[in-house]
Amino acid sequence: MKVLITGASRGIGRELALHFAEAGHTVLAVARSKSALEDLASYNKGIEPWGLDINDWEETAGLIMAQHSQIDILIHNAAAFINKPFREMEFQDMQSVYHTNVFTPYFLTQSLLPALKRGSQVLAISSVGGIGGSMKFPGLSVYSSSKGALNILVECLATELDEEGIIVNGLALGSSATEMFKAAFPNLEAASSPKDMAVFIANFALHSPGLVQGKVYSVSSSNP
Numbered sequence: 001m002k003v004l005i006t007g008a009s010r011g012i013g014r015e016l017a018l019h020f021a022e023a024g025h026t027v028l029a030v031a032r033s034k035s036a037l038e039d040l041a042s043y044n045k046g047i048e049p050w051g052l053d054i055n056d057w058e059e060t061a062g063l064i065m066a067q068h069s070q071i072d073i074l075i076h077n078a079a080a081f082i083n084k085p086f087r088e089m090e091f092q093d094m095q096s097v098y099h100t101n102v103f104t105p106y107f108l109t110q111s112l113l114p115a116l117k118r119g120s121q122v123l124a125i126s127s128v129g130g131i132g133g134s135m136k137f138p139g140l141s142v143y144s145s146s147k148g149a150l151n152i153l154v155e156c157l158a159t160e161l162d163e164e165g166i167i168v169n170g171l172a173l174g175s176s177a178t179e180m181f182k183a184a185f186p187n188l189e190a191a192s193s194p195k196d197m198a199v200f201i202a203n204f205a206l207h208s209p210g211l212v213q214g215k216v217y218s219v220s221s222s223n224p
């Protein structure tokens with residue numbers, strides 16, 4: 001399988017890249033930090049480092065499709081995060097988080113459509129904070145609402161792409177010990193390691209096709 005993972009330079013995305021590559025899949029690892037991706041690629045020949053800013057989705061898709069005509073699994077894992085009280089939040093904050101977390105998964109999927117064939121899968125990595133009725137935390141209004149939008153986009157894109165045989169699902173994660181978690185909850189311990197979360201995500205991506213379409217599942221055992 002050919003697996004494109006955004007946000008593979010650290011955290012859950014890095015562990016995902018290693019897990020898929022160790023299982024023998026080809027991984028297109030995308031993030032802005034070229035040196036971190038080159039370090040990652042040094043661990044496994046199946047990992048191709050793509051140092052790109054995915055917020056420029058047309059350039060990202062164009063460069064990747066010039067070398068790869070088919071993507072079997074596209075994982076929208078990269079995300080922007082901000083922890084700021086509502087009173088202090090500025091338009092630019094919201095614009096930049098929504099750009100990475102909402103606009104990019106939408107338009108990067110659209111730009112990559114020529115490489116998404118019947119049976120290809122799009123998997124959005126979301127957050128339990130973006131599920132209606134879940135516990136909410138001060139400072140996370142922009143981030144959590146961006147993930148709420150992403151959850152609905154999963155349902156919408158699954159409907160739009162169903163006839164073409166493209167599978168679209170989402171996993172709304174609970175806490176995992178990464179830089180993002182530390183920025184959100186500096187004094188708390190996460191319920192999972194990035195590696196354990198990556199194994200769950202990879203197993204879902206590899207074993208759910210044919211069984212699940214247009215669903216967003218929570219992957220969480222605690223709050224947060």
Ligand SMILES: NC(=O)c1ccc[n+]([C@@H]2O[C@H](COP(=O)([O-])OP(=O)(O)OC[C@H]3O[C@@H](n4cnc5c(N)ncnc54)[C@H](OP(=O)(O)O)[C@@H]3O)[C@@H](O)[C@H]2O)c1
Binds near residue numbers: 053128177179
């Ligand atoms: N950790 C948690 O507790 C938790 C909980 C719920 C949901 N999640 C979700 O899980 C996913 C992974 O989170 P994480 O905790 O592993 O995050 P992280 O450690 O902050 O890593 C984020 C990744 O996204 C990449 N990225 C951000 N903006 C980018 C851009 N414009 N272009 C390319 N790459 C970009 C970063 O790489 P560069 O900076 O090198 O570009 C980095 O590799 C995210 O979608 C997050 O919302 C995490």
